[in-house]
Amino acid sequence: MLIDRSPGDLPEIAIPLSVPEVGGREWEYVKACLDTGWISSVGAFVDRFEAAMAQAVGVSHAVATVNGTAALHIALMVAGVEAGDEVLVPDLTFIAPANAVRYLGAWPVFIDVDPLHGQMDPAQVADFLERGCERTPDGLRNRSTGRWVRALLPVDVLGHPADLEPLMALAEAHGLALVEDATESLGAEYRGQPVGSRADIACISFNGNKIISTGGGGMLLTRREDWAARARYLTTQAKDDAIEFIHGAVGYNYRLGNVAAAIGVAQLERLPEFVTRKRAIADRYRIALQGCPGLEPLPEATWARSTSWLFTMKVDAEAFGMDSRGLLDFLRKRAIQTRPLWQPMHLSPAHQGCASWHIEVATHLNRVCLSLPCSVGLKESDQTRVIQALHEAHRIGTLK
Ligand SMILES: Cc1ncc(COP(=O)(O)O)c(C=O)c1O
Incomplete structure (x- = not known):
């Protein structure tokens, strides 16, 4: 099955999900x-x-x-x-x-x-x-x-x-x-x-x-x-x-x-510098999302120190006013790139017929999760734009 995600008359991506940072040696x-x-x-x-x-x-x-x-x-x-x-x-x-x-x-x-x-x-x-x-x-x-x-x-x-x-x-x-x-x-x-x-x-x-x-x-x-x-x-x-x-x-x-x-x-x-930057971006999103009902960042486990390579949150459609794919499209129209998690492997046509063991959570997370722009070089003003767009989406979504 092919999903049409052609850009049509959408603006070019202004804030990409995660792009390389090249500027050292x-x-x-x-x-x-x-x-x-x-x-x-x-x-x-x-x-x-x-x-x-x-x-x-x-x-x-x-x-x-x-x-x-x-x-x-x-x-x-x-x-x-x-x-x-x-x-x-x-x-x-x-x-x-x-x-x-x-x-x-x-x-x-x-x-x-x-x-x-x-x-x-x-x-x-x-x-x-x-x-x-x-x-x-x-x-x-x-x-x-x-x-x-x-x-x-x-x-x-x-x-x-x-x-x-x-x-x-x-x-x-x-x-x-x-x-x-x-x-x-x-x-x-x-x-x-x-x-x-x-x-x-x-x-x-x-x-x-x-x-x-x-x-x-x-x-x-x-x-x-x-x-x-x-x-x-x-x-x-x-x-x-x-x-x-x-x-x-x-x-x-x-x-x-x-x-x-x-x-x-x-x-x-520059890896340590990149990790510090990714974590700072994630921290800022975490604080900003506290004021946005229905958006819940994936937490860090007790055993882990994450790099927050891709900052990812769950979207509760009812509380937020829009589901994850609706939010993806809303942000896309504002030239902000986001990404859902991968199709669960037990549903992948490429691996049809392979064995699986009682899958429930993966399917749910695939439905509700979305990753936000978090390039190492993400400008503060661009992150502000993403955060403002999330608040706007919530306002519009809960008006209906
Ligand atoms: C979890 C995981 N494994 C493997 C790969 C494959 O790496 P590559 O694209 O370098 O072949 C990727 C990303 O592309 C990945 O995200």
């Missing part, structure tokens, strides 16, 4: 690539970006990839997921992690999210593993599909970490790998530790709307040297002998290029 580093001719993936900025990311997140190994989806694909491979296996994926996520599971010929099982923070719900994971699966000497088998369950794939959505410790305990108790999609939450903390530092392997994306961007790019992060070596091998065509062109496996051309990595190094230098 990107130019200097990219110029260094061009001046030296090192523009391919063997340039020094790739190694430098990996080392800086490993240090920033507090893991020993980082492997740069062309994008976050490629990082997920390879992470699942090195974690041992094979064709026909199943991987638990939250129902409310951008589609990439579910797609990465399918690239391997494996199957996602969609798990509901918690109602407060919209993250994969450990209680639902536990329920599925206990009641939906049977333990056998060879591993855990899904009772309804008969497939082996191999891994958990929590996704830290919207700048906020998933509740990792109960998921880690479940993974350990059931012999499952834990692959964390930390793509949207670089710079956030889980119980005082950087997001991406605790799972067996974590993935990051640096696409255009992420907190730091290389235009396109991704990274695998792990403490396991053997997994990092395998990931590096698979992302560079599985080359055993570079002179004789001998390849020991079917590999991938997934390595990040030097120009993108140069941008990444410059962006990463």
Whole structure:
């Protein structure tokens, strides 16, 4: 089904949702690539970006990839997921992690999210593993599909970490790998530790709307040297002998290029500043929305220090006077870009026929949530415009 969101006679977007902030040493580093001719993936900025990311997140190994989806694909491979296996994926996520599971010929099982923070719900994971699966000497088998369950794939959505410790305990108790999609939450903390530092392997994306961007790019992060070596091998065509062109496996051309990595190094230098700015934007929205009945920002969990990468609120149609999609259209007519959450995965035509486990919350959050403009470079006057437009929408909505 195609939804018509063509601009028609609408004004051009004046206040975008979240765009990259470029203004540090990107130019200097990219110029260094061009001046030296090192523009391919063997340039020094790739190694430098990996080392800086490993240090920033507090893991020993980082492997740069062309994008976050490629990082997920390879992470699942090195974690041992094979064709026909199943991987638990939250129902409310951008589609990439579910797609990465399918690239391997494996199957996602969609798990509901918690109602407060919209993250994969450990209680639902536990329920599925206990009641939906049977333990056998060879591993855990899904009772309804008969497939082996191999891994958990929590996704830290919207700048906020998933509740990792109960998921880690479940993974350990059931012999499952834990692959964390930390793509949207670089710079956030889980119980005082950087997001991406605790799972067996974590993935990051640096696409255009992420907190730091290389235009396109991704990274695998792990403490396991053997997994990092395998990931590096698979992302560079599985080359055993570079002179004789001998390849020991079917590999991938997934390595990040030097120009993108140069941008990444410059962006990463400013990550703490970007996180501070995102949080300040979120704080201002939170205060402003207190005076606007029916708009409720998603809260920060006790275990979390969120980056508020995408500031997201619930819209109570009755109290606010307009539902989330009505508000989206109202703001769009004022050239303000907002975004609902993703279509729940169990409803996605792309993943029709995949298994899911008692989904309710994800569908509700998809219906009521909306993310507001929160670029690092959002001007104070533009944020004021957004806040005023929200109040106006409430006034008009409750006049009817
Ligand atoms: C949660 C999540 N995972 C994976 C990706 C994919 O990253 P990329 O676009 O770099 O392939 C994205 C965003 O695009 C994402 O939001």
